[in-house]
Amino acid sequence: MTDDAMAWAYLSRVVEPPSPLLAAFVATLGPVEAAARIRRGAVGPEVARITEARRDIDCAAEDVEILTRMGGRLVTPDDPEWPLLAFGSFHGERVRGRPEGHAPMVLWVVGADSLVDVAERGCSIVGTRAATAYGEHLAADLSAGLAERDVAVVSGGAYGIDGVAHRAAMAAEGLTVAVLAGGVDVPYPAGHATMLRRIAERGLLVSEYPPGMRPARHRFLTRNRLVAALSGATVVVEAGLRSGAANTAAWAEALGRPVCACPGPVTSGASAGCHALIRNGHTLVTRAEEVVELVGAAGELAPEPARPTSPLDGLSDAELRAYDALPARGARTVDEIAAASGLPATGLLGPLTTLELAGLVVKRDGRWGLASRKRAKT
Amino acid sequence: MTDDAMAWAYLSRVVEPPSPLLAAFVATLGPVEAAARIRRGAVGPEVARITEARRDIDCAAEDVEILTRMGGRLVTPDDPEWPLLAFGSFHGERVRGRPEGHAPMVLWVVGADSLVDVAERGCSIVGTRAATAYGEHLAADLSAGLAERDVAVVSGGAYGIDGVAHRAAMAAEGLTVAVLAGGVDVPYPAGHATMLRRIAERGLLVSEYPPGMRPARHRFLTRNRLVAALSGATVVVEAGLRSGAANTAAWAEALGRPVCACPGPVTSGASAGCHALIRNGHTLVTRAEEVVELVGAAGELAPEPARPTSPLDGLSDAELRAYDALPARGARTVDEIAAASGLPATGLLGPLTTLELAGLVVKRDGRWGLASRKRAKT
Structure with a gap:
């Protein structure tokens, strides 16, 4: 265990993230010196104030040991695996300009894949815990479709849409990432413990909170920014007017990432948040192809959905009018058709010759009739 | 019966509308002279060509008689009731500049209300004939909502969405207008004969085709432009990817009128056309209020839908964090809450005092706990 790692682990707990103030302090002194000064209280009044409550809690060694036992790793801003998050960087450089100061201090990660790969080709699928059967069907469909197109499915591990999205991505043998609002060793919700263990084995569990930290209301909101930041686009599958998914969408928007939402019945409150997002200018999506288009990989455009065709497609106005002038049964003279x-x-x-060549009309005894009893349907 | 009316009636049948060429001819000579010249063939080669097939058919007197028996009237561009349609005007003046030449020659109208009123506050509700129960529910809901807000509901009299929209508007004692693709005396579809009769009595039947004219495929498409032109906005409730409603929407767009569409399940082919419209930048609507906003009458903005609220709304970050740090049962010291x-x-x-004043937390024996066993839900 390096001194750096121990210092980062300590810093990860001493202030509730995100803390622009602590980030600036660490950026100035480096993690080891910053941690040492906080421990002994050799800091200015502002840093003293934000670290006062927890500076004596030092369980960095235990935290790292728990993580190691889970086969995990601490990913820090020094690390080549540190994903290019859209927040102002920890080091004080501006990565994409906004919103600054919201970068995580560190990331506690369990799983074999690289966070960099996820951030390059990730898409979050989020939505209500109180999903309907329709929403679950849709989340599964989208998630499998994204996984099949090599897009990592990022979500929050919750009941409802999140869980369906994670499971469908794994079922399609794709990569899925659960960003937690507590420590990676705290399965939450408890009913998803098995699923989260499978994600740890086959995908990635990510948290900015040290082991043992319990999820809390404000941590869900804070966590949502990481879901958005790790994703090239965010899809809200089903969400009521008041929902955590809308918060994730707001983060994605603030980060300049595309937000899309799936429509549903207007009679379903579970889709009302999605409709509000679309009315506010976000993209309506119905299929994985349309989402992939937004996630990145330039040039990937969703093919147009196949439209039903009719044998009358492409007829000129005169041809269509001549065709329409023929009786359902029997035949008409040219003068009758003219009138x-x-x-x-x-x-x-x-026009009549064109229609005859197209096999749509026939000429018998100088009169014109439809080629078949059954008229082509529009 | 004036000579003018007889001439207009003759002109209404002699060429299949719309005909910019005939319109220009009539604009130059006036209806009586134009009709007389066409009858005796004293016209240039272009007008001769377009009038050749029907110039000998003169049933203007019978047509007007049929209309009169139905209690109807012929509305011509000379008439104060001629609605301000967005097409290039019949008289050669450009009304709104585009798309020129598509104005009807005349309108055959049955019903007590004024077309001018409709055009000032009309909204079309259109959609598939193969409507689902969901689409029908939605069409009825929107139509009733519009009728209650004094918006005339314009549609095409067809099975499915059209019929539901007409009926719901009448049920709400609102004005409804059916624009037909054949003569006003030709009930089409036959199964809607009773409904169309009720519309004639309580609303308006409108057609640019003279009595007796049968609907035909190309006439439905031509009719759709009048549905769009008589409406301040067009709502597509349910439509497949290939549908007449999409044609009406295209006309509305060409006329510079707002087009909106209702979302539905992405699993329903009957909503696929609506989703395509929304993806193409048209407005998603879920409620009549949102439609009224687009129909006109400045300042009519849909109220925001009520959002569920929580007693934790409006808490500061520190208050929320302090609240979240309290145990589900029992109480904690300030130092424990700090950690x-x-x-x-x-x-x-x-923060704790604010929470106490809000009735969310209580202080007992120097410790702080939640005010009630049951935590407020997010």
Whole structure:
């Protein structure tokens, strides 16, 4: 265990993240010196104030040991695996300019994949815990579709949409990432303990909180910014008007990432938040292809959905009018067709011949009729 | 019966509308002279060509008689009731500049209300004939909501969404307008004969086609432009990827009128056309209030839908963190709360006092606990 790692672990707990003040302090002194000064209280009044409550709690060694036992690692801003998060950087450099100071201090990570890969091709699928069967179907469908297209599915591990998204990504043998609002050793919700263990084995568990930290209301909101930051785009599958997913969407927007939402019945309160997002200018999506288009990888455009076609497609106005002037049964003379269609008789030969060549009409005894009893449907 | 009316009636049938060429001819000569010249063939080669097929069919007197028997009237561009349609005007003046030449020659109208009123405060509700129960519910809801807000509901009289919209508007004692693709005396579809009769009595039947004219495929498309033109906004409630409603929406867009669409389950093909419209930048709407906002009458803004509230709304970050640091049962000292929340003990008194005043926490024997066993839900 390096001194650096122990210092980062200590710093990860001493102030509730994110703390721009602590970040600046660490950036100036480096993690080892910053941790040492905080421990002995050799800091200015501002840092003293934010570290006062926890500076004597030093369980860095135990924290790192718990993480190691889980096969995890502490990823710090010094690390090549540190993902390019869109927050103002820890080192004081501005990464993309905004919103500064919200970078995590460290990331506690369990799982084999690299955070850098996730951040390069990740998409969050989020939504209400109180998902409907429709929302669950949709989340599973989108998540599997993204996984099949090599997009890492990022979510919050919660009941409802989150859980369905994680599971569907794993079922499609894709990468999934659960960003937790507590320590990586604290399975939350408890009913998702097995799922979270599978994610640790086959995907990634990520948290900015040290082991043992319990999720809390404000930590869910804080966690949501990391879900958004690790994702090239955020999809809200189902969300009521008041929902954590809307908070994640707001973070994604603040980070300049595309936000999209799935429509649902207007009669379903569980879709009302999605409809509000779309009305506010965010993108409506219905299929994984449309989401992949937004996640990145330039040039990946969703193919147009296939439209039903009709044998009458591509007919000119005159051809369509001539066709429409034919009776359902029997046949008409050119003059009758002229009167019915309003087209001059002299101008009908061309359209009727085209229709005959297309197999749509037939000529019998100088009269024209439909090629089959059954008229083509529009 | 004036000569003018008889001439207009003749002109209404002699060429299949819309005909910019005939319109220009009539604008130059006036209806009586134009009709007389067409009858005797004293016209240039272009007008001769477009009038050749029907110039000998003169049933203007019968047409007007049928209309009169129905209690209807012929509304012509000379008439004060001629609605300000967005097409290039019949008289050659440009009304709103585009798309020129698509104005109807005349309108055959049955019903007591004025077309001008409709055009000033009309909204079309259109959609698939193969509506789902969901679509029908939604169409009824929107139509009733619009009718209650004094918006005339314009549609095409078809099965499915159209019919539901007309019926719901009448049920709400509102004005509804059916724009037909055939003569006003040709009930189409036949199964809607009773409904169309009720619309004639309590609303308006409108057609640019003379009595007896049968609906035909190209007439439905032509009719759709009048549905759009008579409406301040067009709402597509349910439509597949290939649908007449999409054609009405395209007309509305070309006329510079707002187009909106209702979302539905992404699993429903009957909503796929609506989702495509929204993805193309048209407005998602879920309620009549949101539609009224687009129809006109400046200043009518839909109220924000009520959001669920929580007693924790409006708490500061420190208050929320302090609240979250309290145990589900029992109580904690200020130092314990400081360690759990990461807030300095000296800074906790303010937040805890605020929470106590809000009735969210209580102080007992120097310790702080939640005010009730049951924590407030997020």
